[in-house]
Amino acid sequence: MRILIAPDKFKGTLTAVEAAAAMAEGALRVYPEATVTTIPVADGGEGTVEAAVAAGFEEKLNAVVGPILKPVAAVWAFNPTGFVAVIESAQASGYLLTEPTPENALRAHSYGCGQLIAAALDAGATELIVGLGGSAMSDAGTGALRALGLRLLDVNGNLVPLGGGSLVDVVAVDASALDPRLATARIRLAVDVDNPLYGLDGAAYVFAPQKGADAEGVELLDAGLRNLASVVCSATGNDINAPGAGAAGGFPSMFLAYSPATIEGGFDLVAELTGLRAALGQADLVITGEGSLDAQSMAGKAPIGVADAARSLGIPVVAVAGRIAVSQGELASHGIVSAVSATDVARSSELAQLHAARYVTLATAEALNGI
Numbered sequence: 001m002r003i004l005i006a007p008d009k010f011k012g013t014l015t016a017v018e019a020a021a022a023m024a025e026g027a028l029r030v031y032p033e034a035t036v037t038t039i040p041v042a043d044g045g046e047g048t049v050e051a052a053v054a055a056g057f058e059e060k061l062n063a064v065v066g067p068i069l070k071p072v073a074a075v076w077a078f079n080p081t082g083f084v085a086v087i088e089s090a091q092a093s094g095y096l097l098t099e100p101t102p103e104n105a106l107r108a109h110s111y112g113c114g115q116l117i118a119a120a121l122d123a124g125a126t127e128l129i130v131g132l133g134g135s136a137m138s139d140a141g142t143g144a145l146r147a148l149g150l151r152l153l154d155v156n157g158n159l160v161p162l163g164g165g166s167l168v169d170v171v172a173v174d175a176s177a178l179d180p181r182l183a184t185a186r187i188r189l190a191v192d193v194d195n196p197l198y199g200l201d202g203a204a205y206v207f208a209p210q211k212g213a214d215a216e217g218v219e220l221l222d223a224g225l226r227n228l229a230s231v232v233c234s235a236t237g238n239d240i241n242a243p244g245a246g247a248a249g250g251f252p253s254m255f256l257a258y259s260p261a262t263i264e265g266g267f268d269l270v271a272e273l274t275g276l277r278a279a280l281g282q283a284d285l286v287i288t289g290e291g292s293l294d295a296q297s298m299a300g301k302a303p304i305g306v307a308d309a310a311r312s313l314g315i316p317v318v319a320v321a322g323r324i325a326v327s328q329g330e331l332a333s334h335g336i337v338s339a340v341s342a343t344d345v346a347r348s349s350e351l352a353q354l355h356a357a358r359y360v361t362l363a364t365a366e367a368l369n370g371i
Contacts, residue, residue, distance in 0.1 A: 001034040003027050004283035006276060008040075008302040009047045010291035010322050013356035016040030016047050017054055022357040023287050023320060026364025037283070039274050043302040044190030044266015045090065045133020048273075052077040052086040052129075055274040062119045064112035065147075067093045067136040068104055069162075076116050084127045085120035086273065089113045089248045090134035093143070098136050100212030106165025106220065108137035108211065110251060114147025118179065127186040129269060132248035138164035138208045138221045140197065140228055140240075140250035145258060149177040164204075164249065165217070167224025170231055175258055187261035190269045192300060195246030197253045198225040203246035211249075225250055232257045267305035277309060286310040287364060289320040293339070298326060304334055311335025318367045320360055322352060340367040 005027065007019040014022065020038035027036055039055070042048045053059045057077035066072040074091040078084070090096070092112030098104050113130070120128055137143065142152055143162050151174040152160045152167075160166040196202050204213070204222035213221060229240050232254070240253035244263040255261035271277055280286065288306040290297065297304050307317045311334060319331060319339040331339050342359035345366060346352040352359045 002284045003036045005038045005287045006306045008290040022360040023364045026361040029365045030368040041302045043192040044131045048131030064092045064115040066097045067108040068098045085125035086129045087116045088131040094134045095136040102214045105211045105213035107163040109139045109143030109162035111143035111147045114144030121181045131190045135248040138249035141254040148179040164221045167228045182259040189252045190266035191244045191247040192266040194243040197241045197245040197250045203250040286317045291322040293321040294325040307334040320363045338367045338370040
């Protein structure tokens, strides 16, 4: 028996690496002679760097400016052989690095993420994978590009302040000092949403309330994103209101305008990065999961991506989660033959979270005994 274990993180309790280890212990209790391979996965957001490090990338650490100007220590990953860097917006510009207040929702920026991109370029990276998710800002990636030389100017020719709240004041964009390495690097933006930059389905209306924005702030941020898009289109001819451009506070949009960046599905990109598809071809059984298997999971999160890829190869899939909020029938449609939650095993969500590794191990064993 060859078992491939490929979970995403159990948010707030276990990293993907820790979850994989707990699942491996449970699997070996049922199949002690099995050959077990673990490949932590992610959907392109938080956990992408960890997945890259687990796949053999070198872990790097840089001090950068956080989303509200306080310094933070941000981790990224680098493969010096392939000159590939993996960066997460959440590491430098994440919502966990600030308080979700109306004021901060307007002030938060992506400058630190741009500093990580600069560090990767300095290290010799020619390909950059930027995982977008868990961000604090709604600045359309302007902060990141300002760290790389872009200038946003108001009607008096002065630099506008960092943050999405000031984008309504932008009347011109000066790209004359933009880092020339951006023009030749391969920049791949990993997203798991297809929201446009602005509008009712855009970055401000859909995501800014989660970052602390009140109704007035949402309107101001959306107006700023619209204004920026108009200024950029006039200057470059590029329409930056593309599907997926609303991810991470609109981060992809300015990179689409001022670099050869591409928007790609986060799970597929991470699967490529980690060698997941090749590993699937060697497996007899797959175990996947995440903290909560729910409606969002069904919309294309990493565990369902793993399950669908395994199903296409005729490989049965077992799912283990902190909680399961979808029917067994829905899971079965993705090739999942057995699914057990740690909460059900612990008979308490509190216990399942307090002793997460233990109950993930027990849930894995129970799920395998059920097939």
